[in-house]
Amino acid sequence: MKKILLVAAACLILASTVSAQTGFTAVSEMLGARCATCHEWAASYKGIADPARVVASFPEKSLLYQVVSTDRMPRSGVKLSGKEKALIKAWIAAGALPGESPPYPAASEQPSGPVPEPCPCGLK
Numbered sequence: 001m002k003k004i005l006l007v008a009a010a011c012l013i014l015a016s017t018v019s020a021q022t023g024f025t026a027v028s029e030m031l032g033a034r035c036a037t038c039h040e041w042a043a044s045y046k047g048i049a050d051p052a053r054v055v056a057s058f059p060e061k062s063l064l065y066q067v068v069s070t071d072r073m074p075r076s077g078v079k080l081s082g083k084e085k086a087l088i089k090a091w092i093a094a095g096a097l098p099g100e101s102p103p104y105p106a107a108s109e110q111p112s113g114p115v116p117e118p119c120p121c122g123l124k
Contacts, residue, residue, distance in 0.1 A: 023091070023099065024045060024048075024091065024096075024097065024098050024099065026087055026091075027048065027087060027088060027091045028045065028048065030084055030087060030088075031048060031088075034074060034077075034080065034084070035073070035074065038074070038075075041053070045098045048064070049096050049098070054092055054096045055092075056092065056095050056096040056097075057092070057093060057094075057095055057096070058092070058093075059088070059089040059092040059093050062092050062096075064088065064092070065085075065088055065089055065092055068080050068084075068085055068088060069085050069089070
């Protein structure tokens with residue numbers, strides 16, 4: 001019985017660690033360090049999750065993910081690592097919410113409508 005409780009506790013700790021690694025705080029800290037020098041919007045949830053940049057639950061439709069995954073941004077300095085890109089993708093895929101832990105709404109529960117067209121000049 002003790003082994004079962006120990007395994008269950010370990011699983012809960014691991015699950016909370018994984019969700020924290022994909023939460024907004026980690027994304028915000030990374031974007032603040034890597035993007036805020038040129039982009040004021042990178043300093044707040046409202047700016048980062050703006051519908052012009054992020055389509056919740058759809059990283060491939062999100063301008064933010066498009067420009068970092070293809071290395072169009074940052075324009076100067078070191079490009080984002082695969083791990084940093086995966087962090088942004090996971091956060092957007094999980095619903096792009098300001099919180100740190102599930103439950104996130106399913107993609108089917110997200111509002112439908114037109115996907116914003118990417119700005120040809122990048123992320124202003």
